Each structure stands twice: as C-alpha cells, then as structure tokens.
Amino acid sequence: MKTRVSVALIAAVLVLYIVVIGQWAWLLLTSGRPAAIAMGAALIVIPAVGAWAVGCELWFGVRAERVGRRLEAEGGLPDDDVAVFPSGRVVRADGDAVFPRYRDDVQAHPDDWRAWYRLGLAYDAAGDRKRARGAIRQSLELESADRA
Incomplete structure (x- = not known):
C-alpha cells in the first residue's frame, strides 16, 4: 500500500509538472521569436519522453504485480525462511x-x-x-x- 501511495504521489507531481511546463511551452511557441520557439519545442519533447518513461515503468509494475498474484494463487511463491529487516527487505x-x-x-x-x-x-x-x-x-x- 505504501508503494502505491508513493507511485500515485509521483504520478500526480508529474502531471502537475507537465501542465506547468506545457503552459510555458505554449507561451514560448507563440512568442514568434526563433530561440523561444526552439525552447518551447524542447519543453514539449522532454516532458513527453519523461511521461512515456514513467508510463512504461507503471505498466511494468502493474503487469509484474498481476503475475505475482497469479503465482501466489498457484502457491508458487518462494517459501524460504530468510531473515528480514524491520522494513521488510531480505537480509x-x-x-x-x-x-x-x-x-x-x-x-x-x-x-x-x-x-x-x-x-x-x-x-x-x-x-x-x-x-x-x-x-x-x-x-x-x-x-x-x-x-x-
């Protein structure tokens, strides 16, 4: 649950970032100055690449979690007796x-x-x-x- 909240928070910040950068990009693109137009175009491309990368990571996480639940339902998850830290990470x-x-x-x-x-x-x-x-x-x- 903690991970999902963190992911949701990061995704929300990314959306806010894209909106703000999108506004700046629009202002630069409509300025009529060549240097500003180039910067506005870059402001569109860079966040788009970032959003794509975050989307790919989220999709990977969703798929991995689904497959993990399927394996758990089959009783196939590892059952090794290993020590863990209070955080839940394996020693x-x-x-x-x-x-x-x-x-x-x-x-x-x-x-x-x-x-x-x-x-x-x-x-x-x-x-x-x-x-x-x-x-x-x-x-x-x-x-x-x-x-x-």
Whole structure:
C-alpha cells in the first residue's frame, strides 16, 4: 500500500509538472521569436519522453504485480525462511544463500515463467535490482505467451 501511495504521489507531481511546463511551452511557441520557439519545442519533447518513461515503468509494475498474484494463487511463491529487516527487505546474506536454487531452476526450466519470476525475486533479495527486473521481464514475456 505504501508503494502505491508513493507511485500515485509521483504520478500526480508529474502531471502537475507537465501542465506547468506545457503552459510555458505554449507561451514560448507563440512568442514568434526563433530561440523561444526552439525552447518551447524542447519543453514539449522532454516532458513527453519523461511521461512515456514513467508510463512504461507503471505498466511494468502493474503487469509484474498481476503475475505475482497469479503465482501466489498457484502457491508458487518462494517459501524460504530468510531473515528480514524491520522494513521488510531480505537480509542480503540470506538472499545470496537461496539464490543458487532459483538460478538452477531457471537453467533446468528456461521456458517456465514461474521459474523466471522466482529468480527475479531471488535477484532482488540478493540486492541485484538490474538483473531482478530483467528476470521479471523475461517472466512477463513467457507468461504472456503461456496465456495466448
């Protein structure tokens, strides 16, 4: 719930930013001065790229959460007994200790979206966010093909 509130707040700030920048862009575009028009065009492009990037991240989060709920309903989430901090994050040493199990599962079943999702959770527990996102993305692709 805390994450959703944070995401909603960031999205609201982004919308406010886009509105304010859009007003400035309009003023610059309608000024008639070439330099101001160029700056106004940049003020439209840069927030548009930012909005697209945020939209992609939100869509990734929605899809990952949906697939995670599906895996949970199937009883397939990891059930390792690992220590966690009060914040809920896994103690890294414990995350590192269980990682080989999930890596080996993906190597044995490379077309199983469930194995990839669990590997993504293991990467995250081990503190490797980049690989965690990659494994979750692979899981989403495989799960999407599985549903089709």
